[in-house]
Amino acid sequence: MFLVGLTGGIASGKSSVIQVFQQLGCAVIDVDVIARHVVQPGYPAHRRIVEAFGTEVLLENGDIDRKALGDLIFNQPDRRHLLNSITHPEICKEMMKETFKYFLRGYRYVILDIPLLFETKKLLKYMKHTVVVYCDRDTQLARLRRRNSLSREDAEARIRAQLPLKDKVRMARHVLDNSGEWSVTQRQVVLLHTELEHSLEYLPLRLGVLTGLAGIVGLLYLLTHYLLPAP
Numbered sequence: 001m002f003l004v005g006l007t008g009g010i011a012s013g014k015s016s017v018i019q020v021f022q023q024l025g026c027a028v029i030d031v032d033v034i035a036r037h038v039v040q041p042g043y044p045a046h047r048r049i050v051e052a053f054g055t056e057v058l059l060e061n062g063d064i065d066r067k068a069l070g071d072l073i074f075n076q077p078d079r080r081h082l083l084n085s086i087t088h089p090e091i092c093k094e095m096m097k098e099t100f101k102y103f104l105r106g107y108r109y110v111i112l113d114i115p116l117l118f119e120t121k122k123l124l125k126y127m128k129h130t131v132v133v134y135c136d137r138d139t140q141l142a143r144l145r146r147r148n149s150l151s152r153e154d155a156e157a158r159i160r161a162q163l164p165l166k167d168k169v170r171m172a173r174h175v176l177d178n179s180g181e182w183s184v185t186q187r188q189v190v191l192l193h194t195e196l197e198h199s200l201e202y203l204p205l206r207l208g209v210l211t212g213l214a215g216i217v218g219l220l221y222l223l224t225h226y227l228l229p230a231p
Contacts, residue, residue: 001103002201003110003126007117008133009165010158011144013178013185017133018113020189027102027110029095031123038090039064045090052082088122095123109196118171119163128201131192132172134165135179 006021008014022028038045041062049057049064057069073079095112102110114123117130124130135143137159144155169175174192178185 001099001107001109002128002199003099003112004129004131004196005112005114005117005123005127006131006133007114007168007172009135009140009162009168011140011147012133012135012165013143014113014115014133016182017176017178017185017189018111020186021111021193024190024193026193027105027107028113029098029110030113031091031095032113032115034091034094034098035087038087038094043090045087048086049083052086053079084120084122092123108199109201118168129174129196130172131174131176132165132168133176133178134169135177137165139179140165 006014006018008017018028037043039049040046046064049069053069053072057065057072059065069083073083099110109128111131112123112127117123117127140159141152141155144150144158145152148155150158176185176188176192
């Protein structure tokens, strides 16, 4: 099995593309969902966040107040780094757990939906393929204004707050251009899925695991039949 990191930009259509992959039967892991999961009360990251940032980042029910925490680390690189050092290891552990479940079910690849894939670069080393859902700036602006009922100025400010899509395109291995008709985008997704599904890049890991399991079975056989005393 191999991992495919998928990202996009605001109003580029990433969520719609993810839905097409899921309809095709692909395994998809939403890293944002994992990030919210690992900071729930009772988890190690929750305790460490409270220790580091104080109880003012808690809601009345004990959950992390994401807005309050975001305000605390805004324009504070040291605090942001501290938060990342707490959450990223836990996110990676949960991500690997979910990935292993799909591995056991025989999937050849797993898509990880990672909004900040190229901004943080923390998970890039795990990705065999990277995909960006792209649309041109005018289309992105029009979609965002229509979707969120924003003025042109507010929409442009939100787009500027992100890494430009054209920069992500330069870093990605695959680009799904969602600037035009949706049917065209759907065809691009189907073609990419076919390419990934027919790739043999999943074989080395799967063969390695099977070889390891065969070795364990062989060792158990030797212990049972030659080293243990006969009844």
